[in-house]
Amino acid sequence: MGANLARNFARHGYTVAVHNRSIGRTENLLAEHGDEGNFIKTESLSELVEALERPRRVLLMIQAGSAVDAVIEDLLPLLDEDDIIIDAGNSHFADTRRREEYVASKGFHFVGIGVSGGEEGALNGPSIMPGGSEKSYESLGPLLESIAADYNGEPCCSWIGTDGAGHFVKMVHNGIEYADMQVIGETYDVLRTAAGKEPAEQAQIFRDWNDTELSSYLIEITAEVLGHQDAKTGKPLVDVIVDAAGQKGTGRWTGISGLELGSAISAIAESVFARSLSSLGDIRTEAQQKLAPALGEVPSVGEDFVEDVRLALYASKLVSYAQGLDMLQMADSEYGWELKLDEIAALWRAGCIIRAELLDTIMKEYAGANPPANLLFAPRFTEAMATAVPALRKVVGVAAAHGIPTPVFSAALAYYDGLRRDRLPAALIQGQRDFFGAHTYKRVDEPGAFHTDWSGDRREEKMD
Template structure:
């Protein structure tokens, strides 16, 4: 039964923020035998925590001082509150109550630059601090998430037994590992979310092709998604999509999906991924496209007006449905792999730029279970970096090359057919174009360099000749046809 005694030094771990994620993660810890305490200003959340944790040693608090005093020394406290100023306000309220060597963990989706700052500020005050990305949603928090801790390694080692116990496990491996110094954990979680954006957009575009192009009904689409999820495309996001295409609210004869507005929300992590990728000069067009499409979805009124101005009868695709669905499966696999490859390339760039010393094999390993982007393909990714830790890009891995070559015809067929029919497939198209540019030994960028030098004297480099050059493009040496 619940231990209601709130004497000092009783609880092993504390949680600030008892919303869905915080409460479920704390209950997960309690299920594994840890005495835990939670704090929230909302009394109802503390009551709910104690009710759901009644069979374990769980205590809810609404007074932060009593909460802090109830924890064993050195105290281990995680915050699961909305990213941004709220995190700073919680830290400001919390730190006067702490002792030196206490540990504070930010388990939210904080921007990595904020985590870098907080890491230094807390260290200067004598406290241990680290940021940790957590993926898996409500179910993951309760049954086993994937966790990406980075920052103070000593602090991580102290709480590692708890995190290892509550993490998802795949083939005996816990889906948690020390990621790297500073804000490495939150950076990796941010890129994880960017990949998530792109795969979700690919599934939405797949839905669009099936619905508008192949004129498939919901039942038929559910069958296809279910079949795919039983094969090489198996993934959490495909599983979720399959379930959505079978869900009807009690008493309803139609899918809930058909009653949901086509205006997608976001919390910013996809945008952050695109922004930092541009700063690091590392292209991730699949994620960029997904962010842009979410943004475009919000302009519903303008889209409705444009639809009336540019009305186009959707006659459907003139294709063999079974054959085209096989190509669509290839296209999705090709594009999913390309999305992973872009995200991992960004992690490699960040590892060098920010001295994170990221282990891409370990990151692939902990993403295999618990997290939103888990998929069967992550086993191939793990194997690729285990075989070659210096692998520069996932598309250069031998095992991946075989799959890309096999699925390439499918993505070409889907993109060209959909575009010809006026069906938007921007993320599919950008994955294919990225691949075609990536495999090009000679890009047309020499023209861009010439243009920049022509109008701005920005100089250029020559093939086979050292140095930096500038041409008098309108001078006597110019040749006019």
């Protein structure tokens, strides 16, 4: 991605000084793509810094973690006041907050930017989510906006908020991406196992769905993957790919941050757990021998079941977006970023992995004077869920009867029901907590906190 971002800048008329610890990689880049623009080869950080105009903008695309800190330390003695260090990798937002404060204390700017779109997006126009100070964006913004993806004439790049806001928003983007990919996988599994739809037939189903409200990049590429035949075996490619999904940490970070913020991102978290479970190769092999289900008779499904699955997928996608946006609102309150959800949704309309027609509607819902407290409360989505949830219930039931794991479908349904239910079993949990730990509880009929003397006469006492 780093090389492709450099090429993107060069294609837009910027002179780009490039540096890599391996000079061979720099030479290969220039040999293959040097005619795309004006590049300057440098063989050291000092040479790189000398080649840049002031205020210098030094963009790092390196592995998250200690390597970023090490490069920052190497750069600081070489910089002048108001120079900008830009971390365009998938760093954890808390590290970015720490680094921004540290670099600012030295008289320089540090900007963490989320970049989504993979290698293709980096080259042809990614979705860019910059954090850092507003002052740094005055210098950096025009460059980033010029290379970002374009949606109807609008760049998919705008200032997100201070310190780690950009990387936090990118992290949540990736969490939604995890949920989206997992529920599409569950859709494929349900259609194949319960409805007998083989990959080639499903490829056409997904192509057709891409002309509906499900239209998105992930639906588009799902059709391509399912329709592809393995050249070696003649089987569908999906049947020869090992069923163990990898991850690089952003989904896991989203789950952890959701727990820390108290945000109910169950569908997102379940998608992370599903990847973890898929990678338990030896345990899964043993489980297939020891935990074989006795399913008995399972229900059959008709042709209308395909439409039920489509509606269930749409409902689950709405829930995953609702959970991600809710998490952003909670983070905004926690960190004081003043996030604008309509602008964030706008950034995701093109260039990124979760780009979808749906995001244009989401942006408009949050752009009004009275944005919804939860995405599902927006009238058009409330109506959509009312139509789709009966199908979601059916799909979850059929999947359970067939022994098909559907963690995101199930979590989406549970989240929806948890929101709409007038009474939840949390009342009993509070009673239990008060019993074993004197944690107190509140009553529905008067204010204040209360405790019952469970080990004594069980009289209730109002606590100060």
